[in-house]
Amino acid sequence: MHHRLRHATRRRFAAVAAALTLVAGSAAVAAAPVQAASGNLIVNGGFEDGLAGWFPNNGNAADGATLSPTTDAYSGAGALLVTNRTTTGSGPMQTLSGKVQAGKTYLVTARVKYENPNSPSTKQFFVTMHYGGSTYTNLGTVTVPRGQWGLIQGTFTIPAGQTVSTARIFVETPWTSNPSTAPDTHLMDFKVDDVTLQEYVVSKTIEVVGKLPGEHNPLIGHKFGADGFGFVHDGRVYLYMTNDTQGYAPNPATGVSPGINYGDINQITVISSTDLVNWTDHGEVQVAGPNGVAPFTGNSWAPGMAKKVVNGEEKFFLYYANGGGSSNVITGKSPLGPWTSERTSTLIDGRTPGAETVAWKFDPAPLVDSDGAAYLYFGGGPASTSMPAVERFNNPKNIRAIKLGDDMVSTQGTAAVVDAPVAFEAAQVFKREGKYYLSYSSHFGGNDFGGNQPRVPGYPGGGQIGYLISDDPMSWPKETYAGVLFPNQSQFFGTGTGGNNHQSVFEFEGKYYFTYHAPTLNKRINGNTTQGYRSPHIQELAFNEDGTIQQVVGTYAGVDQVRDFNPYRVFEAETVGWSKGIATGKVDGASAEFGTAVPNLVVRDIDDGDWTALSSVDFGKGARSVTAKVRALTAGGTIEVRLDDVAGPVVGTVPVDTATGEWAEVSADLTGVSGVHDVYFTYRGPAGEDLFELDSWAFEAVPALDLSVTAGTRCVGEKVMVTVRATNNEPIHVSASAESAYGTRPFGAVPPGQEKFRSFPTGAASVPAGEVTVTASATVDGEPVTASYRAAYDARACG
Ligand SMILES: [Ca+2]
Ligand SMILES: [Ca+2]
Ligand SMILES: [Ca+2]
Numbered sequence: 126m127h128h129r130l131r132h133a134t135r136r137r138f139a140a141v142a143a144a145l146t147l148v149a150g151s152a153a154v155a156a157a158p159v160q161a162a163s164g165n166l167i168v169n170g171g172f173e174d175g176l177a178g179w180f181p182n183n184g185n186a187a188d189g190a191t192l193s194p195t196t197d198a199y200s201g202a203g204a205l206l207v208t209n210r211t212t213t214g215s216g217p218m219q220t221l222s223g224k225v226q227a228g229k230t231y232l233v234t235a236r237v238k239y240e241n242p243n244s245p246s247t248k249q250f251f252v253t254m255h256y257g258g259s260t261y262t263n264l265g266t267v268t269v270p271r272g273q274w275g276l277i278q279g280t281f282t283i284p285a286g287q288t289v290s291t292a293r294i295f296v297e298t299p300w301t302s303n304p305s306t307a308p309d310t311h312l313m314d315f316k317v318d319d320v321t322l323q324e325y326v327v328s329k330t331i332e333v334v335g336k337l338p339g340e341h342n343p344l345i346g347h348k349f350g351a352d353g354f355g356f357v358h359d360g361r362v363y364l365y366m367t368n369d370t371q372g373y374a375p376n377p378a379t380g381v382s383p384g385i386n387y388g389d390i391n392q393i394t395v396i397s398s399t400d401l402v403n404w405t406d407h408g409e410v411q412v413a414g415p416n417g418v419a420p421f422t423g424n425s426w427a428p429g430m431a432k433k434v435v436n437g438e439e440k441f442f443l444y445y446a447n448g449g450g451s452s453n454v455i456t457g458k459s460p461l462g463p464w465t466s467e468r469t470s471t472l473i474d475g476r477t478p479g480a481e482t483v484a485w486k487f488d489p490a491p492l493v494d495s496d497g498a499a500y501l502y503f504g505g506g507p508a509s510t511s512m513p514a515v516e517r518f519n520n521p522k523n524i525r526a527i528k529l530g531d532d533m534v535s536t537q538g539t540a541a542v543v544d545a546p547v548a549f550e551a552a553q554v555f556k557r558e559g560k561y562y563l564s565y566s567s568h569f570g571g572n573d574f575g576g577n578q579p580r581v582p583g584y585p586g587g588g589q590i591g592y593l594i595s596d597d598p599m600s601w602p603k604e605t606y607a608g609v610l611f612p613n614q615s616q617f618f619g620t621g622t623g624g625n626n627h628q629s630v631f632e633f634e635g636k637y638y639f640t641y642h643a644p645t646l647n648k649r650i651n652g653n654t655t656q657g658y659r660s661p662h663i664q665e666l667a668f669n670e671d672g673t674i675q676q677v678v679g680t681y682a683g684v685d686q687v688r689d690f691n692p693y694r695v696f697e698a699e700t701v702g703w704s705k706g707i708a709t710g711k712v713d714g715a716s717a718e719f720g721t722a723v724p725n726l727v728v729r730d731i732d733d734g735d736w737t738a739l740s741s742v743d744f745g746k747g748a749r750s751v752t753a754k755v756r757a758l759t760a761g762g763t764i765e766v767r768l769d770d771v772a773g774p775v776v777g778t779v780p781v782d783t784a785t786g787e788w789a790e791v792s793a794d795l796t797g798v799s800g801v802h803d804v805y806f807t808y809r810g811p812a813g814e815d816l817f818e819l820d821s822w823a824f825e826a827v828p829a830l831d832l833s834v835t836a837g838t839r840c841v842g843e844k845v846m847v848t849v850r851a852t853n854n855e856p857i858h859v860s861a862s863a864e865s866a867y868g869t870r871p872f873g874a875v876p877p878g879q880e881k882f883r884s885f886p887t888g889a890a891s892v893p894a895g896e897v898t899v900t901a902s903a904t905v906d907g908e909p910v911t912a913s914y915r916a917a918y919d920a921r922a923c924g
Contacts, residue, residue: 164813166224166231170320172203179205182218182295184255190215199236199274199318207296210312213304214253217317218295221254225289225322230282232377233264235296235320238274243309246270249299250315252277257291264294274318280325280377294322325377329370330708330730335646335660338703338738338771338803341402341683343645343660347704348406349373350394351659352551353640354490355631356430356460358441361399362633363460364640365428365443368392368409369658380650385657391417393428393445395461401638401663402686402740405700406709407461408724412445418455419466422447427551427627430460431491433499433533442533444501446487447471452503454489454534461723467534473503473527479540480525482509490553490629491529492561492598499529500598501536502543502563505550507573514575519584520544521574524552524565526599543601545593546584547574551627554598557637560672563601564592564610566626588613590628590641592674610674614643614662617679621648621655630666634687637666639677689743689801692824694718698753699726702740702803705771706732717754717821727756728819731808736771737819738805747799747827751777752792754820757785762810762817766795768802781810781817788820795824828910831855832875836865836897836916843924845887849897849916852880861901875901891922 168178172194181190191209198204207216225231237250247270254262265279277296283289296317304311335346344350350366357363372389375382391413396404411417412425426446433440441457443464451474455464473486480486484506493499508521524543527536543552549568554561567585568574583606585591590611593601615623622643629640642659665684667675695717699709708730716725728737751766762781767773776798783789810816831854839846849863853875862871867885875881885897895918902911 164323166221166322166324167219167320170322171201172198172205172318173201175203176205178219179217180219182214182216182255182297184214184218184261184293184295185212188212188214190217192217195316197238197316199238201318204236204316204318206314206316208314210314211305213300213311214295214297215312216296216298216315218255218293219320221292221294221322222290225283225292227283227287227289228285230280230325230327230377231264231322232280232325233277233294233320233322235265235277236274236318237267237269237277237296237315238272239269239313239315240272241309241313242271244271244313245310248313250275250277251297251299252279252294252320253297254281255293255295256287256289296320327374327377328730329373329375330706331646331650332706333649334703334705335649336703337681340681341686342662342679342681343643344398344404344663344683345396345406345661345701346646347701347707347709348394349646349658350396350661351642352427352627353642353661354427354429354553354629355633355638355640355663356432357631357633358432358460361397361460362401362631362638363395363397363430364404364661365430366394366396366661367426367428367659368394370394371409373658375650381654382656382658387426388424388448391423391425393425393443396661397460400687400690400741401633401684403690403700403702405697405718406726407719408709408711408726410443410462410464412443412455412464413447418464419453419468421470422451422453424448427488429490429553429629431493431499431533432460433493433497435532440533442491444472444489444491446489449485449487449506450474451486452489452501456534459723461719463722467532472534472536473501477527477536477540478538479527479542480504483523483525484508485523485550488550488552488627491533492554492556494556494598498598499533500526500554501529502526502552502554504543504552505548508575512575515578517575518570518578519546519581520603521548521568524548524601526601528599541599541601543593544603545601546581546591546603546606548591550625551590553629555630555632555637556598557632557668558672559596561595561598562592562630562674563595563605564590564628564630566628567591583608585609586612588623588626590626594672607673609676610666611639611641611677611679614641614679618643618645618648620653624657624659637668638684639664639666641677641679643679645681686741689741690739692739692742692744692748692804692822693826695821695823697726698728698737698819698821700739701737703738704736706730706735707737712820725820729815731762731816731819732814733808733810733812733816736805736807738771738803740803741801742804743801744799744824745826746829748795748824749827750792750794750825751779752790752823752825753779753781754788754790754822755781755783756788756818756820757781757783758817759785759811759814762808764791764793765807765809766793767805767807768798769805770803771805771807773805799827828905828908830859830901830903830905830910830912832859832861832899832901832912832914834897834899834914834916836918838892838918838921840921840923841886843890845889845892845921845923847885847887847892847895847897847918848882849885849899850880850882851875851899851901851914853877853901855903857903857905859901859903861899863897863899865897866895872899890924892920894918894920
């Protein structure tokens with residue numbers, strides 16, 4: 126009876142363990158985002174301390190084995206040898222009493238090897254938990270070839286309510302009732318080394334470099350974001366996105382998350398940039414759900430953004446899909462909030478006139494026209510089944526346009542049909558040179574759209590971005606269709622990047638840009654088997670003479686950086702061109718760069734070897750120091766500042782030597798930093814520890830003196846005189862002197878705003894072209910500052 130129960134339990138768990146192994150094997154490329162919350166719970170797991178902590182499994186009276194140290198180790202100098210085994214469960218055991226808890230998830234690993242030449246050529250081993258009594262669970266397994274060290278690996282969650290006071294783990298071979306009939310098969314000697322057991326915390330931190338240095342797509346590498354909507358305000362581009370990271374939950378063992386579940390998403394992610402390469406993470410707006418700005422909505426997908434002055438006050442309106450059934454809007458005081466809800470029910474739903482038959486009343490995209498009139502475009506999903514199948518496929522009439530009220534949070538009149546060919550979702554409108562452009566995503570066919578129907582020539586294929594051009598923002602007959610402006614992203618980014626898309630177009634400093642998404646970061650994490658987690662991309666949009674759009678080509682290169690990055694100010698550390706291994710999180714308090722009323726984030730999960738980088742930073746004449754606002758989490762952390770490459774020269778090292786747990790400023794002098802460079806901050810410190818958090822950076826320029834210097838020549842009789850003129854543009858006295866091939870002449874003190882001349886008699890009738898150097902010095906803010914200037918003169922002959 127006892128054995129039967131034990132057998133049944135063990136077989137069941139053996140099957141589970143085998144399935145886990147298969148999953149782990151198929152995703153061997155994935156880096157497991159493991160965080161050991163407590164370190165190794167096993168005492169002397171490497172057997173470097175003899176047999177300390179270990180005893181032979183004695184869970185059954187029949188179990189028995191001899192444990193002895195061996196120097197044939199997998200790592201280090203020692204390992205364990207198991208001999209004289211009496212049951213398949215005979216192996217080394219260690220108690221976990223007081224170390225593990227019900228409901229928590231753990232990773233177990235161990236190295237095993239057997240060498241008996243009479244044993245099978247491969248053998249399966251387990252690490253098994255004995256909770257007590259007859260409750261055994263296989264935690265991890267491996268099938269290893271004879272004579273080689275194999276790696277047992279597995280994750281397991283201790284069931285809620287499981288008693289763990291007598292929990293013990295041991296290493297064994299597969300159970301059989303009568304092992305002594307074939308001892309070489311079932312009771313062979315084996316060796317064990319490197320046993321670990323760690324608690325697992327699912328981490329969303331993306332450990333791979335998701336945006337490669339030099340590339341500009343995806344826009345960010347440390348989190349996901351889909352359905353990006355580009356919005357320009359006050360010289361800055363904001364991108365509002367569906368928070369695809371919200372339900373991302375990579376398995377700690379495999380690194381692979383379950384597929385995306387849109388139903389989990391009730392936040393909108395916001396990033397912004399002034400150069401389209403370095404993006405600031407503003408975190409997530411909790412839009413929907415019980416704690417959301419609009420708690421009467423449950424989801425927040427596919428945002429759209431607009432601004433308008435209402436009753437003399439500039440307001441920002443963030444529209445979003447409340448799942449597939451309705452759309453809503455919240456109101457911001459700035460593009461980053463704070464946010465309020467002016468409504469107590471959804472903006473677009475089954476009651477919206479003209480939208481009754483639209484299956485999915487979602488994907489709301491606003492347009493504020495140049496005359497102040499505002500419109501909302503929305504809708505999608507399967508066409509009415511009352512239509513003929515061919516029409517359902519080609520002209521499903523599932524998109525709508527409706528006028529927004531002056532308050533931007535109500536609609537006016539009846540929604541008009543947008544007859545976008547093969548339409549599925551994601552309508553968005555922009556205006557250029559008096560014409561309105563409506564782009565949208567096409568459907569993938571199938572029974573919802575009438576089955577496999579003949580496609581009208583020129584109409585979009587599945588999952589493409591088509592567009593219409595109209596003179597009227599409310600009139601979109603099928604004749605306004607203008608073509609496909611973007612094929613499916615899988616055409617450019619390959620296996621694993623197919624699926625839906627959602628685009629927007631925005632104008633920034635005279636150029637038009639196209640936003641779309643692709644699961645390229647997901648692909649970099651997991652290879653070609655992606656789980657639907659999408660990342661934002663941008664390409665430039667170009668137009669033909671007739672106003673049609675040149676089809677966009679998706680690239681990892683992305684768009685050109687609009688301007689160099691200005692380092693001489695306080696800017697958020699969560700502004701990143703490229704990164705590795707970091708996460709971001711919201712903290713209380715104001716943003717140093719964006720003000721008191723909007724969220725501030727910090728860079729977190731900084732481990733030894735992680736880094737962040739800024740693209741194309743203009744240091745001008747030179748930077749002399751950098752300051753970081755940090756919160757040390759351990760002693761011994763440093764920040765290395767490097768130029769142009771993650772392994773580039775270190776131009777300064779910032780010690781993070783402040784009190785742990787406290788925000789403080791740390792800084793370092795810099796050497797050799799001038800001109801335009803990519804800047805890499807590489808983080809160093811004790812391995813396996815969270816080093817510090819980062820809030821903001823500031824660089825300080827080498828102080829310079831503002832002098833204008835010119836040189837020239839004139840003839841005095843038949844001899845050449847070299848002349849030099851220095852103008853002091855500083856508000857203080859500057860001491861200066863000039864040096865030429867013909868000597869050195871002091872100017873003495875040059876008063877603020879004044880100029881002085883000096884002449885160098887050459888004694889020659891002709892001189893070649895040359896240069897003078899003026900050296901100036903002054904005391905600025907109590908510090909001596911010296912600067913030198915060069916000025917050239919032409920060759921001259923006199924007489
Ligand atoms: Ca060892
Ligand atoms: Ca990290
Ligand atoms: Ca910050």
